[in-house]
Amino acid sequence: MTIRRISAFATAVVVAAGVAACGSSSSSSSSSGTKSSSSSAPATINGAGSTLAAPIYQQWGSTLKSQNLTVNYNPVGSGAGQTSLAGATVDFAGSDPALKPADLAKMKGPVLQYPVAFGAITVSYNLPGLKSGLKLDGSTIAGIFSGKITKWNNSAITSLNPGMSLPSTSIAVVHRSDSSGTTDGFTTYLSDVDATWKSTIGAGKDVKWPTGTGGKGNSGVAAVVKQTTGAVGYVEQAYAIENNFTYASVKNSSGTYILPTIPNTSAAANGITVPPDLGISTINSPNSSAYPIVSQTFIDTYKDPCKDGGATSSTASGLKRFLTYAFGTGQSTLGAGSGQLPYAPLPASLVSKNQAQLATMVCNGSPVL
Amino acid sequence: MEAATTVAGGRSVLERSPAGRLPDQVLKWGLTALAAAILVLLAYFFIRLVGQSGNVFSTYGLKFVFGNDWDVSRNIYHGGALVAGTLITSAIALLIGVPVAVASALFIAEMCPRRLRGPLSVLVDLLAAVPSVVYGLWGVFVLCPHLLPAEKWFASTFSFIPWIGGGVPALYNYFIAGLILAIMILPIVSAISREVIATVPAENKEAALALGATRWEMIRMAVLPYSRPGITGGAMLGLGRAIGETIAVVLVIGNAPVIGKHLFSQGYTLAAVIANEFGEATGIHTSALFASGLVLFVLTLIVNMIARWFVTRGAHGTRGTGATGMTIASGPASET
Amino acid sequence: MSATQIPQISTRRRRTDKLMRGSLFAGTMIALIPLILIIFYLLQRGLGSWSKSFFTTDPTGSFFGNPGGIRSAILGSLEIVAVATLISIPVGIGVALYLTEYGKQSWFANTVRYFVDVMTGVPSIMFGLFIYIVLVLAHVGGSGFAGWKGSVALALLMLPIVIRSAEVVLLLVPSSLREAALALGAPRWRVITRVVLPTARSGLVTGSLLAVARGMGETAPLLFTVAVAFGVTGNLNQQMNTLPIQIYTDIQSPRSEIVARAWGGALTLVVLVLIFNVVARAVARRSRMA
Numbered sequence: 001m002t003i004r005r006i007s008a009f010a011t012a013v014v015v016a017a018g019v020a021a022c023g024s025s026s027s028s029s030s031s032s033g034t035k036s037s038s039s040s041a042p043a044t045i046n047g048a049g050s051t052l053a054a055p056i057y058q059q060w061g062s063t064l065k066s067q068n069l070t071v072n073y074n075p076v077g078s079g080a081g082q083t084s085l086a087g088a089t090v091d092f093a094g095s096d097p098a099l100k101p102a103d104l105a106k107m108k109g110p111v112l113q114y115p116v117a118f119g120a121i122t123v124s125y126n127l128p129g130l131k132s133g134l135k136l137d138g139s140t141i142a143g144i145f146s147g148k149i150t151k152w153n154n155s156a157i158t159s160l161n162p163g164m165s166l167p168s169t170s171i172a173v174v175h176r177s178d179s180s181g182t183t184d185g186f187t188t189y190l191s192d193v194d195a196t197w198k199s200t201i202g203a204g205k206d207v208k209w210p211t212g213t214g215g216k217g218n219s220g221v222a223a224v225v226k227q228t229t230g231a232v233g234y235v236e237q238a239y240a241i242e243n244n245f246t247y248a249s250v251k252n253s254s255g256t257y258i259l260p261t262i263p264n265t266s267a268a269a270n271g272i273t274v275p276p277d278l279g280i281s282t283i284n285s286p287n288s289s290a291y292p293i294v295s296q297t298f299i300d301t302y303k304d305p306c307k308d309g310g311a312t313s314s315t316a317s318g319l320k321r322f323l324t325y326a327f328g329t330g331q332s333t334l335g336a337g338s339g340q341l342p343y344a345p346l347p348a349s350l351v352s353k354n355q356a357q358l359a360t361m362v363c364n365g366s367p368v369l
Numbered sequence: 370m371e372a373a374t375t376v377a378g379g380r381s382v383l384e385r386s387p388a389g390r391l392p393d394q395v396l397k398w399g400l401t402a403l404a405a406a407i408l409v410l411l412a413y414f415f416i417r418l419v420g421q422s423g424n425v426f427s428t429y430g431l432k433f434v435f436g437n438d439w440d441v442s443r444n445i446y447h448g449g450a451l452v453a454g455t456l457i458t459s460a461i462a463l464l465i466g467v468p469v470a471v472a473s474a475l476f477i478a479e480m481c482p483r484r485l486r487g488p489l490s491v492l493v494d495l496l497a498a499v500p501s502v503v504y505g506l507w508g509v510f511v512l513c514p515h516l517l518p519a520e521k522w523f524a525s526t527f528s529f530i531p532w533i534g535g536g537v538p539a540l541y542n543y544f545i546a547g548l549i550l551a552i553m554i555l556p557i558v559s560a561i562s563r564e565v566i567a568t569v570p571a572e573n574k575e576a577a578l579a580l581g582a583t584r585w586e587m588i589r590m591a592v593l594p595y596s597r598p599g600i601t602g603g604a605m606l607g608l609g610r611a612i613g614e615t616i617a618v619v620l621v622i623g624n625a626p627v628i629g630k631h632l633f634s635q636g637y638t639l640a641a642v643i644a645n646e647f648g649e650a651t652g653i654h655t656s657a658l659f660a661s662g663l664v665l666f667v668l669t670l671i672v673n674m675i676a677r678w679f680v681t682r683g684a685h686g687t688r689g690t691g692a693t694g695m696t697i698a699s700g701p702a703s704e705t
Numbered sequence: 706m707s708a709t710q711i712p713q714i715s716t717r718r719r720r721t722d723k724l725m726r727g728s729l730f731a732g733t734m735i736a737l738i739p740l741i742l743i744i745f746y747l748l749q750r751g752l753g754s755w756s757k758s759f760f761t762t763d764p765t766g767s768f769f770g771n772p773g774g775i776r777s778a779i780l781g782s783l784e785i786v787a788v789a790t791l792i793s794i795p796v797g798i799g800v801a802l803y804l805t806e807y808g809k810q811s812w813f814a815n816t817v818r819y820f821v822d823v824m825t826g827v828p829s830i831m832f833g834l835f836i837y838i839v840l841v842l843a844h845v846g847g848s849g850f851a852g853w854k855g856s857v858a859l860a861l862l863m864l865p866i867v868i869r870s871a872e873v874v875l876l877l878v879p880s881s882l883r884e885a886a887l888a889l890g891a892p893r894w895r896v897i898t899r900v901v902l903p904t905a906r907s908g909l910v911t912g913s914l915l916a917v918a919r920g921m922g923e924t925a926p927l928l929f930t931v932a933v934a935f936g937v938t939g940n941l942n943q944q945m946n947t948l949p950i951q952i953y954t955d956i957q958s959p960r961s962e963i964v965a966r967a968w969g970g971a972l973t974l975v976v977l978v979l980i981f982n983v984v985a986r987a988v989a990r991r992s993r994m995a
Contacts, residue, residue: 048648058766062766073933087849178648393893397807410861414831469736472728472732472733476730498918501923585722613826613830616925666831669826
């Protein structure tokens with residue numbers, strides 16, 4: 001009899017918890033940031049995509065919660081983000097590569113892309129004895145990731161690093177298993193600098209990797225590199241810093257070996273041509289002090305999120321607030337200072353182009369408030 | 370005295386009025402509709418599945434199942450490596466899991482002291498309560514790193530055996546996936562085997578013992594042959610579970626769409642590829658993933674059909690589908 | 706009559722017997738090792754994460770700072786499983802009632818039984834895919850990913866478990882009880898609601914609790930139906946956080962604090978599932994039908 005009561009109680013608890021949670025509104029997390037004067041009506045926006053930029057959106061989401069804006073971001077990779085936007089299951093997509101005509105064709109309507117930040121793609125490795133100073137050039141990296149160079153003391157690597165004692169450990173290549181903008185940036189760089197790579201493997205969000213383990217997302221690759229001695233993988237800088245990875249300095253287009261610091265990342269954005277749809281690319285930048293593997297990252301939304309994306313007008317307003325923050329106050333969270341996220345912020349010229357483009361966002365034809 | 374035997378409308382007083390019959394009719398047809406809805410749902414499920422994967426088979430034909438080239442970047446989807454990976458990991462799961470499960474079933478049913486039977490059964494069945502994501506977590510952070518040195522030793526010591534030894538073990542590989550699957554199917558196979566073994570008529574066992582057989586010989590001569598169909602059925606149900614398991618496998622198999630060259634190399638399975646690539650797929654990629662799901666579904670269907678046939682053949686005394694059905698469906702609690 | 710010599714068992718056979726019996730014992734111990742190891746590591750690595758803030762704060766999603774706790778994951782899971790239970794239990798018991806009271810051994814009932822069996826074998830990810838096409842992509846209810854759609858996927862998974870276990874239990878109700886009630890003139894529906902269901906109640910509760918335990922632990926059906934969220938949303942028509950998905954995402958993070966949270970979450974999930982299992986067993990044992 002008691003047991004029956006207990007079991008009935010248990011089921012009741014489950015249902016009650018469900019109902020109670022239904023009743024409670026969004027969480028009351030204490031806001032450590034300053035309360036903005038523009039605390040408008042509460043809105044929730046959903047995004048998905050690039051894991052390269054995920055740290056940024058997750059951080060911004062944390063901050064914006066105190067301004068009544070909930071941002072849910074699902075870091076599933078740039079490819080999945082674009083697909084989600086095409087299916088209108090999200091309000092914005094995070095995408096590292098600019099949208100190609102083929103991508104635009106899959107969308108439900110015109111899509112606007114806003115460059116948001118620049119992140120360096122590091123070549124991180126796990127060799128306990130080797131703390132810094134490894135130099136690699138494009139063709140060596142291509143050789144490693146195509147499986148031709150299999151040991152760390154291979155002559156190609158030792159010739160670039162005289163005076164450094166490299167172990168005979170096998171190289172464990174780690175790449176992305178999901179459709180990734182980081183892969184797109186990395187392989188674009190390799191295709192630019194190595195003709196064999198270009199003809200055999202090529203560039204893209206997904207490529208057929210001849211060797212190595214697949215990790216899901218930047219964090220998946222980082223996790224595998226962390227667990228495997230002798231591993232090397234390409235991870236965005238924030239992830240490399242978060243995990244205390246050692247990464248190589250890479251030879252850029254001017255022949256200098258550059259470390260992926262924030263100034264060297266920003267340098268990549270200087271002097272690039274900006275097309276009218278803002279679809280820039282900072283890979284293998286011609287700037288002489290630039291780190292060669294810098295990726296741009298965009299936020300893609302529908303020009304009319306209400307008509308094409310199924311958003312309500314309050315969601316569209318929320319989207320606009322998010323974007324305004326993104327190339328406004330949000331930019332000050334990016335940089336090399338302590339407490340800042342290790343990404344390079346936008347140059348002023350791009351900020352104004354973004355703002356001009358944002359003004360064209362509409363909701364069912366009328367401007368978004 | 371004449372009792373009234375009819376009421377208005379010529380109906381006998383013992384019969385219920387049409388209004389009184391209504392709730393019964395409603396209930397009957399309501400429940401029938403509910404049962405029919407299950408069939409409709411499954412049919413719809415199958416139709417949608419086939420519909421979504423249609424053009425894949427017309428584009429690739431049988432190469433989808435037998436060809437070995439799953440290349441997302443070039444939009445080529447030959448899933449041979451996936452099918453191979455599914456079969457390899459399931460085979461490892463069976464090879465490791467079934468003997469252990471049957472051994473535990475024999476021990477619990479035949480050999481251990483009576484009062485330990487309950488607790489031991491509960492413990493083995495408890496493995497079924499662990500969610501697959503927890504198995505995945507444990508696999509990634511406990512099994513993979515701790516077994517890697519042993520795998521390396523094994524591969525180098527037994528390098529003369531083709532495919533088993535000789536390679537460089539990867540952190541995530543077929544073997545770990547198969548091992549975790551073995552642990553996951555253990556409770557199912559053990560529970561069914563226990564039930565089947567319990568149905569062996571006591572006369573058979575007593576006869577063997579009376580003829581002077583040792584305990585083991587009695588098991589070998591009387592118990593095993595009798596329960597073999599049921600145990601085979603249980604093993605096939607475990608196989609069905611192993612084929613379809615997604616989360617635990619996707620975390621430990623390495624996700625490389627190739628047919629691994631040795632036991633400790635990375636691979637991929639049909640279920641894992643769906644979990645990994647579904648979010649980003651478009652067009653024919655999505656169809657290819659649905660087609661993988663279809664192949665998966667058909668495989669599990671066939672295996673389960675064969676399993677059910679074996680189990681009902683083997684469970685002679687008990688209500689075949691009943692008790693074992695409950696075990697199959699819910700795992701731990703089997704009440705009869 | 707001389708006493709016939711009972712043939713002695715040869716040493717070889719005795720040795721084989723001992724060896725094989727030892728192997729059976731060893732096999733059983735081997736079967737228990739994973740359980741012990743899993744519990745050990747869950748406790749070792751998971752207990753350390755348990756703290757008041759673990760259960761009262763949400764995952765912050767912030768990259769460098771405090772990762773936060775799992776409150777929204779637990780609440781989301783409870784909500785979604787609660788709705789799945791509300792869907793699958795009535796439907797499941799209803800179908801089981803049909804099978805035992807009306808259909809019995811008719812070809813239709815046997816077909817239904819067969820396909821319910823088929824459903825138990827379907828990999829859980831397939832239910833997620835099905836709901837993805839039917840409900841998520843079609844934007845049913847005005848949303849893409851939503852909590853209630855995950856509930857539907859889970860309900861599909863739990864349904865065959867409920868039906869099978871309910872059928873077994875309902876069949877155990879003695880026909881004499883039914884016949885007595887019918888003989889007293891009770892209409893069919895009364896017999897079912899007043900006699901059959903109450904008699905089978907504890908068995909039905911057992912089966913339901915086992916189905917709930919199963920539903921709580923599933924990840925794959927939620928992957929493409931509920932997606933991801935951090936805070937407590939409470940709105941089932943939106944993306945929500947769930948415990949299995951939270952654990953799944955945390956496993957793939959390189960940050961050791963987040964991996965620690967995965968262990969804490971896994972321990973929580975196992976405890977929740979075990980509670981349902983233990984209560985189910987206790988209910989079953991208390992009311993064993995003789």
